[in-house]
Amino acid sequence: MARTFVAQLDASGHQVPVRACLYEPEPPMWLFPSVGEYPLYDDFAYGKMLDDQARMARYAEAVRRYAPGRTVLDIGTGRDAVWALAAARAGASRVWAVEVIPESAATAREVIAAAGFADRITVVQGLSTEIDLPEPVDVCVSEIIGTLAGSEGAAAVLADARQRLVKPGGVFIPHRGVTTVVGFDLGRASAEPPGFPLFTFKYLEQMFAAVGGPFDPRVCLVGLQDRPEVQRRAYLSEAAEVEPLEFNGELCLGGVDAAEFVCTRAGRLHGLALGVRLWVAEGDEPLDSLVQASSWTPVYAPLSATGLPVRPGDRFTFEFSTALSDDGVHPDYALTGSLCRDVGPPVPLRWSSAHHRQGFRTDPFYRSLFPAA
Ligand SMILES: C[S@@+](CC[C@H](N)C(=O)[O-])C[C@H]1O[C@@H](n2cnc3c(N)ncnc32)[C@H](O)[C@@H]1O
CATH class of the missing domain: 3.40.50.150 (Vaccinia Virus protein VP39)
Structure with a gap:
């Protein structure tokens, strides 16, 4: 059984309460902040x-x-x-x-x-x-x-490289990437709300310092990729693809993608799991972070604290927008959608995740992750 508890994070001289979990014995699922976009890289x-x-x-x-x-x-x-x-x-x-x-x-x-x-x-x-x-x-x-295809700024960085640093007709590795989206039942993935192991606190502190204070970071779900049985319970749909990045073709720095997924199993839609599909070279099978063991970990996008009951055939239609933040490299993401079930009116749902102008404790998931002092 995982133990979660509230600990104090010392972020830039401020005490921030945060839901933590014990790493030993390893909990079934835990959270890791998405660090690459800040960019925090260390030996780990x-x-x-x-x-x-x-x-x-x-x-x-x-x-x-x-x-x-x-x-x-x-x-x-x-x-x-x-x-x-x-x-x-x-x-x-x-x-x-x-x-x-x-x-x-x-x-x-x-x-x-x-x-x-x-x-x-x-x-x-x-x-x-x-x-x-x-x-x-x-x-x-x-x-x-990144944990989302473009979250570390690949579109802006590689568009610049193409313009200034690579010959016309030069080859880019990787060839293509997309962000993938599935409906996600958090309760089926983890018996209790997942928390941050204590060793991740230093990354949260560095991220908060990088943007000038606490904010709701993108959180990655660790413990999904090597457990196909958990994926089978918790993924409520096939994956939809958004944010196409054609590194050897027309490379868009932002835009709005209309997409949808249809639920393939009954469950409660708490949110979305987002991942990356990456074609490293033309003609390759893609790497797929939602279903394979990978150094890219799925991101959790909360939509409903209690979870909306869904059945096979229920449909989530949405627009996924990517816009460069004011640093000119890292995108801000937003999603607005509508869940159409066989009973009741469509339910509007939304999620947003800016790179560095994100609010703090903006929804029940983050208020539970970072409880008020
Ligand atoms: C995901 S790591 C990859 C490291 C190594 N190339 C590999 O594949 O194992 C990304 C690295 O790119 C660096 N980086 C990201 N954007 C960059 C940029 N525009 N210019 C130079 N370095 C960058 C980061 O600091 C980090 O070390």
Whole structure:
């Protein structure tokens, strides 16, 4: 049985009550804040990505396919310079590895030198949107996909790269991404409301510091991906796709997608689980974070505290809007929809999640997660 309790989070000198859960023994489901968009990367996060075998295999294969004999830009090379090194090993003629976090860029430089590739890979510390290269490259590889396809700014960052840093007709890895949406029964996934393990508090504190105070963060559901039996109980529909990102085609920086899902099983619709489908190279099967073990974890979007009863055939039609926040990179998301059941009038439902202008304790889910002092 998981134990949840209220603990105090010390965010920028303010005590913030937060529903916590004990990690030992591991609870069936727990929450992790979506950190990549702030951008908070440490050894734990980089390690999780290296352990994601499906992601690693698809990227490695794509790099081997496109890098030989070409010039390559690796945006967000990270601590391990993993795709810059893969490109050099595959025979890229020249590689630029760009990384915004100074400590990660410094470690990447050391890793590259130790591997004997310092003559072919140049590490540039900074934002890709603020650096220049001596000449445009043939291939751009990046893994700045968030828990939602565009939440780490892939659309704006890669549109800029295409305009300034990559040759016309150059190849982008990954090829395409979308955000996926399913109806979600939280009660069937977790007997009691999931909380944050204590070790996640440091990330909440850093996120609150990054935006200047507490806010309702996107929360990821940990403990779903490796439990198909829980998915079968808690996912109430097939996945709808929104936020299409065509990295080798027409790349939209925002817009409104009309979509719907039809419930395939009876349950209570408490909210939505949102994930990522990623086609790393053209012709690949996509990686799918809602149903596969993955370093991208599903995001929970609360809609109804008590859960609305649904039956097979009930339909949720919605508009999903993506608009760049005022930092020009990270999107704000909003969803408005209508649940049509075989009895009663349609029920309007909405969810929003801004990058850094989000309110605090804005709905019952977040008021329960961050109880008033
Ligand atoms: C998801 S990690 C990927 C790390 C590594 N490339 C991998 O695939 O394992 C994303 C990295 O990109 C960096 N990053 C994100 N946007 C960036 C940008 N526009 N310019 C440079 N670095 C960026 C982050 O700091 C982080 O280290």
